[in-house]
Amino acid sequence: MRYIYTRFFILSMTIYSQAQHPTCDGTRYLNEVFSTVDTTFNVFFGVNTTYQGNVDSLYMDVYQPVGDTASKRPLLILAFGGSFIVGERTDMAPLCHYYAQHGYVTATIDYRLFDGLFVPFPDSVVFADVVVKAIGDMKASIRHFREDAATVNLYKIDTNVVFIGGGSAGAIMALHVAYMDSTDNIPPHIQTALDNNGGFEGNTSINTQYSSKVQGVLNLSGALGDASWLDAGDVPVFSVHDENEGIVPYGQGYSTVAGFPVSYLEGSQVIADTATALGIPNVLITIPNSTGHVSYVDDPLWQDSVFTGILVFLNEIICPMTTSTKALVYSRDVVVYPNPVIQNLTIEISDLESTYALVLYNNMGQQVFLQEGIRELKFTLSRQNLPAGIYYLKLVFEAEGRTSVQSKIIFN
DSSP states (O other): OOOOOEOOOOOOOOOTTOOTTTTOOSSTSSSSSOEEEEEEEEEEEEEEETTTTTTEEEEEEEEEEOOOOOOOOOEEEEEEOOOTTSSGGGGGHHHHHHHHHTHHHHHHHHOOOOOOOOOSSOOOHHHHHHHHHHHHHHHHHHHHHHHHHHTTOOOEEEEEEEEEEEETHHHHHOOOOOOOOSSOOOHHHHHHHHHHGGGOSSSSOOOOOOHHHSEEEESOEEEESSGHHHHHTOOOOOEEEEEESSOOSSSSSEETTTTTTEEEEEHHHHHHHHHHHTTEEEEEEEETTTTTSSSGGSSSHHHHHHHHHHHHHHHHHSOOOOOOOOOOOOEEEEEOOOOBBBSSSEESSSSSSSSSEEEEEEETTEEEEEEEOOOEEEEHHHHHHHHSEEEEEEEETTTTOOOEEEEEEEOO
């Protein structure tokens, strides 16, 4: 039996998207609408020097849905993990292919890795320089797409709908791209690294007339140097993290490489708490009691919850289901089980300040169940005569600005 343990799964996003994207049709972005994906390999986007001074040319692989007639598509850029020491862009190919099938233009990118000596083991000053280099590389990849959109327009992206993300080191990079800026209180060793690597934009490409701003972040087991770098009005963030892992802290602590403590970081729990306090829409899926690192990637019990959760999160930004122009974020634990479902689905809420409604949609976007005025902390939804298939559960807190919780449900 799978328990989906989700904190802050609050998706009222219209403060960022005042109207639905013209490609929204109730199916795209939630379902696999494109069976075939075209991949363009080895797209050059920048060049720079590594920690050791070696020249490193940077490339990306770009994935586009075949048969897509949309003239402007959302973009998702992903970066691999590996402690900024190992890894390659092909590590993210399966996710890029998956999200391209759902209607996104996706890309997996290179970034500069540490190529120095390991004796003595590199300290936080060295890793700050390596991470700042990687941040500049990801920003160059974002600018590459915006330059393309303004010139030859090969990829037909919508420059107003750009998302970034990654796993582990890739997530650390993406979080810093989204949230670290010149208004923040930057520690001296990080400021030195910025000064030595082209500032906040970096110097991996010369097209700095194009923006590197993004509209949302996917944080798969990443962290920030300081969660106070988040500001009210910042972009939404989706996070998933193993609760008791020892490589990138879920809460506060030092990241480790080969067992050595490297850099103090504030992980997904602190990021979610800070975002909630600031009114930033956010999701945190916690893998309870897990000591693994990104364990959910290979765990079939969690894969669907995480990667479908990302679909719902991004869809709510692109195709908001609410009409409120203010994003309301509440701290509330919601557990939905079992999933897949044979007969009865249980919804448990840890605290309740108002009644709520449950709405169930089928895979065509049709409403098949509605019950309003629910007061129970534990509610059982009976399948009745619903056929097998994929459904989407929406939980709406009725007195709280129509804030909603959503989850993908499978009836067997």
